Amino acid sequence: MGEHRTLTVQLGERSYPIYIGEGLIDQAGQRFIEHGISSKSPIMIVTDEHVAVQQHLVRLESVLKQAGFTVSSAVVPAGETSKSLAVFEELVTKALQAGLDRKSTIVALGGGVVGDLAGFVAASYMRGIRFVQVPTTILAHDSSVGGKVAVNHPLAKNIIGAFHQPEMVLYDLSTLQTLPQRQVRAGLSEVVKHGLIWDAEFVAWCDENADRLQALDSDALGYALFKGCSVKAAVVSKDERENDLRAILNLGHTIGHALEAVAGYNQLLHGEAISIGMVGAARLAVKLGAPEQVYTVTKHVLSRVGLPVRLPEELDTDLIMDAMKHDKKFQEGSMTFIVPVAIGEVEINHTVSASLVREIVEELKQEA
Amino acid sequence: MGEHRTLTVQLGERSYPIYIGEGLIDQAGQRFIEHGISSKSPIMIVTDEHVAVQQHLVRLESVLKQAGFTVSSAVVPAGETSKSLAVFEELVTKALQAGLDRKSTIVALGGGVVGDLAGFVAASYMRGIRFVQVPTTILAHDSSVGGKVAVNHPLAKNIIGAFHQPEMVLYDLSTLQTLPQRQVRAGLSEVVKHGLIWDAEFVAWCDENADRLQALDSDALGYALFKGCSVKAAVVSKDERENDLRAILNLGHTIGHALEAVAGYNQLLHGEAISIGMVGAARLAVKLGAPEQVYTVTKHVLSRVGLPVRLPEELDTDLIMDAMKHDKKFQEGSMTFIVPVAIGEVEINHTVSASLVREIVEELKQEA
Numbered sequence: 001m002g003e004h005r006t007l008t009v010q011l012g013e014r015s016y017p018i019y020i021g022e023g024l025i026d027q028a029g030q031r032f033i034e035h036g037i038s039s040k041s042p043i044m045i046v047t048d049e050h051v052a053v054q055q056h057l058v059r060l061e062s063v064l065k066q067a068g069f070t071v072s073s074a075v076v077p078a079g080e081t082s083k084s085l086a087v088f089e090e091l092v093t094k095a096l097q098a099g100l101d102r103k104s105t106i107v108a109l110g111g112g113v114v115g116d117l118a119g120f121v122a123a124s125y126m127r128g129i130r131f132v133q134v135p136t137t138i139l140a141h142d143s144s145v146g147g148k149v150a151v152n153h154p155l156a157k158n159i160i161g162a163f164h165q166p167e168m169v170l171y172d173l174s175t176l177q178t179l180p181q182r183q184v185r186a187g188l189s190e191v192v193k194h195g196l197i198w199d200a201e202f203v204a205w206c207d208e209n210a211d212r213l214q215a216l217d218s219d220a221l222g223y224a225l226f227k228g229c230s231v232k233a234a235v236v237s238k239d240e241r242e243n244d245l246r247a248i249l250n251l252g253h254t255i256g257h258a259l260e261a262v263a264g265y266n267q268l269l270h271g272e273a274i275s276i277g278m279v280g281a282a283r284l285a286v287k288l289g290a291p292e293q294v295y296t297v298t299k300h301v302l303s304r305v306g307l308p309v310r311l312p313e314e315l316d317t318d319l320i321m322d323a324m325k326h327d328k329k330f331q332e333g334s335m336t337f338i339v340p341v342a343i344g345e346v347e348i349n350h351t352v353s354a355s356l357v358r359e360i361v362e363e364l365k366q367e368a
Numbered sequence: 369m370g371e372h373r374t375l376t377v378q379l380g381e382r383s384y385p386i387y388i389g390e391g392l393i394d395q396a397g398q399r400f401i402e403h404g405i406s407s408k409s410p411i412m413i414v415t416d417e418h419v420a421v422q423q424h425l426v427r428l429e430s431v432l433k434q435a436g437f438t439v440s441s442a443v444v445p446a447g448e449t450s451k452s453l454a455v456f457e458e459l460v461t462k463a464l465q466a467g468l469d470r471k472s473t474i475v476a477l478g479g480g481v482v483g484d485l486a487g488f489v490a491a492s493y494m495r496g497i498r499f500v501q502v503p504t505t506i507l508a509h510d511s512s513v514g515g516k517v518a519v520n521h522p523l524a525k526n527i528i529g530a531f532h533q534p535e536m537v538l539y540d541l542s543t544l545q546t547l548p549q550r551q552v553r554a555g556l557s558e559v560v561k562h563g564l565i566w567d568a569e570f571v572a573w574c575d576e577n578a579d580r581l582q583a584l585d586s587d588a589l590g591y592a593l594f595k596g597c598s599v600k601a602a603v604v605s606k607d608e609r610e611n612d613l614r615a616i617l618n619l620g621h622t623i624g625h626a627l628e629a630v631a632g633y634n635q636l637l638h639g640e641a642i643s644i645g646m647v648g649a650a651r652l653a654v655k656l657g658a659p660e661q662v663y664t665v666t667k668h669v670l671s672r673v674g675l676p677v678r679l680p681e682e683l684d685t686d687l688i689m690d691a692m693k694h695d696k697k698f699q700e701g702s703m704t705f706i707v708p709v710a711i712g713e714v715e716i717n718h719t720v721s722a723s724l725v726r727e728i729v730e731e732l733k734q735e736a
């Protein structure tokens with residue numbers, strides 16, 4: 001069982017705790033009551049088919065029912081396509097049919113897809129009701145903290161959404177045991193990112209504990225997710241609505257998003273794409289004057305947790321460049337990039353030339 | 369031309385002004401610039417076909433273009449059916465195609481339908497961009513102030529939405545000249561409501577100026593909308609997210625919503641339904657001990673502005689009662705009602721018995 005860790009996302013009256021530990025789902029009823037979630041109004045759990053099949057849903061449902069809550073569940077198809085207005089509308093229908101009212105709570109049990117989708121339902125149902133995040137992927141340590149919720153539009157990802165902070169995040173490490181290996185590694189990509197932008201010591205720790213992390217060792221995972229969530233929480237506390245600082249969370253994402261778009265969303269997982277993107281950002285950093293080890297350490301630690309660091313040669317450089325130009329960070333020949341200046345420290349550079357980025361993309365294809 | 373009036377909705381950092389006067393659309397460019405709306409990012413005007421055909425759209429477009437803004441327009445079908453997720457999605461598509469970014473502004477030019485719909489697009493596009501209300505109906509003095517924005521779901525009105533305050537409200541009285549008479553009267557219903565809940569003197573003024581109001585006399589309208597907006601703004605300032613006080617704005621709406629549902633949404637306009645509902649609330653008040661004149665004055669002033677005060681006999685009482693039971697204000701045999709205790713003063717009564725309400729519904733059919 002082991003101890004659990006708690007940390008708080010400081011956002012004034014919207015502050016909330018993140019609990020991280022083994023078996024926390026079994027304490028969900030008690031936590032809900034502690035947080036003043038009323039059992040007079042029905043609760044709806046949203047999850048996806050992969051999670052539902054793993055008994056995590058049954059556990060959560062039964063513990064909440066035992067605690068006196070009226071619970072219904074909605075299971076959506078697994079995968080990014082569920083982050084659509086169509087599935088959103090179905091969930092609103094289910095919420096209405098289950099009688100959810102202004103005092104009701106929506107619980108997101110799943111990865112980032114379920115969290116973003118269910119979160120947007122909670123943000124807009126009756127103009128906003130409460131919601132709780134129960135993340136079941138490693139990547140969701142990122143998506144469940146910070147209050148960004150959204151669905152996709154056929155023309156653009158995450159374009160329809162809100163800022164809607166959860167009441168709490170209940171991170172039960174035992175759910176991660178059923179996660180496919182590739183998803184484990186993809187999630188570790190954002191964990192390492194949080195180290196790279198904020199905490200050099202933690203980057204070293206990730207390197208040393210890479211094997212334990214990939215093996216889903218509970219102590220290592222608990223610590224890594226605690227650190228990752230801490231960085232995210234610290235950044236979000238200082239800049240809830242992404243006016244400035246929050247942009248640093250996009251390390252590796254300018255190239256990463258372009259790779260996802262060009263490769264097609266299923267060939268390259270988000271975490272894999274931004275792993276390559278972070279190596280690119282580190283290469284760029286060195287060209288702009290950062291010490292060589294920014295690049296070597298970045299590449300080394302990402303490889304250690306099993307992530308790709310080389311850009312697949314078959315992806316066309318022109319297409320990658322075009323995809324970046326559609327990104328709003330691009331303006332008249334120069335782009336905005338999050339650039340590491342040292343391990344654990346980044347800056348926002350608004351004047352990176354497109355031709356330099358092209359050079360980097362080419363080099364990333366040669367990465368050893 | 370005449371002077372214009374200004375009032376401020378006090379909401380801390382979300383405070384904003386309401387400008388009311390003749391010809392304000394002609395000053396839109398200058399106002400936008402004053403309010404820091406950037407001409408670097410494209411603006412999108414949302415309106416409906418009835419408004420578009422009246423030249424109000426052409427005026428607004430051209431004045432904004434003259435002021436240096438990049439402007440596109442989206443025209444939706446007139447009527448409540450446009451407040452749907454489908455039309456919402458189309459507007460997001462148009463916003464993407466027009467290149468709207470995080471610094472862009474959406475302008476709602478129209479009645480409550482356009483305001484609610486465009487407002488929800490603004491609330492959720494890229495997790496929230498700025499928006500400006502340019503109301504063109506009398507009813508919209510109500511809907512454009514307070515930040516409630518929403519679309520409908522086939523099973524429930526206004527169920528998908530947000531609180532999203534505009535940057536400003538620009539109320540150009542000249543647009544009201546093209547409004548059909550029936551819409552004029554329906555809008556006056558909410559004007560009178562604002563007097564009934566808050567300001568006895570203003571109720572007397574409405575009585576004295578009823579003819580000028582129906583004739584769309586600009587001075588009378590300007591004053592009435594200023595007073596109506598002032599009451600709405602005062603209530604909203606004290607309770608932005610409808611925790612308690614804001615409920616008083618629902619005077620007449622418990623019965624009114626039921627009548628709309630039973631009559632079908634096109635037979636009885638919202639303002640007409642709540643006129644009858646307010647007479648019902650006044651009848652109820654007298655039964656609960658308020659002075660007789662609460663009823664006589666309410667009924668008199670509503671008749672004076674040309675509104676129905678009698679419930680159409682063909683509407684079935686059982687169906688009306690059922691519709692109220694689906695309303696969330698109903699709990700185990702007793703209902704929540706906004707009850708006038710005097711002209712200009714209401715209270716929230718949570719224990720009105722359903723049988724008393726049924727009595728009132730029957731009596732409303734006999735109203736002289």
Ligand SMILES: NC(=O)c1ccc[n+]([C@@H]2O[C@H](COP(=O)([O-])OP(=O)(O)OC[C@H]3O[C@@H](n4cnc5c(N)ncnc54)[C@H](O)[C@@H]3O)[C@@H](O)[C@H]2O)c1
Pocket residue numbers: 048049050051054078079080083110111112113114116136137138139140142143144145146147148149158175176177178179180183270
């Ligand atoms: N809101 C934010 O701030 C934010 C930040 C980062 C990413 N995101 C979003 O997060 C999404 C990606 O999140 P994700 O990687 O968690 O994707 P995901 O939710 O699709 O989960 C990945 C896969 O793992 C499966 N799965 C989840 N938990 C499982 C478990 N315990 N056992 C077995 N299988 C399980 C899912 O069904 C899915 O097939 C993207 O839509 C992205 O836009 C949001």
Ligand SMILES: NC(=O)c1ccc[n+]([C@@H]2O[C@H](COP(=O)([O-])OP(=O)(O)OC[C@H]3O[C@@H](n4cnc5c(N)ncnc54)[C@H](O)[C@@H]3O)[C@@H](O)[C@H]2O)c1
Pocket residue numbers: 416417418419422446447448451478479480481482484504505506507508510511512513514515516517526543544545546547548551638
């Ligand atoms: N958000 C809120 O707080 C709030 C409050 C009250 C009502 N509402 C909403 O407002 C809506 C009703 O508003 P409404 O009564 O303004 O309806 P509306 O927007 O449908 O306008 C009524 C009719 O008048 C037409 N019209 C509008 N301006 C015109 C003009 N200047 N000249 C000619 N025709 C014109 C419209 O095309 C429409 O046919 C409802 O959807 C209701 O839910 C919202």
Ligand SMILES: [Zn+2]
Pocket residue numbers: 190253270274
């Ligand atoms: Zn990411």
Ligand SMILES: [Zn+2]
Pocket residue numbers: 558621638642
């Ligand atoms: Zn109303």
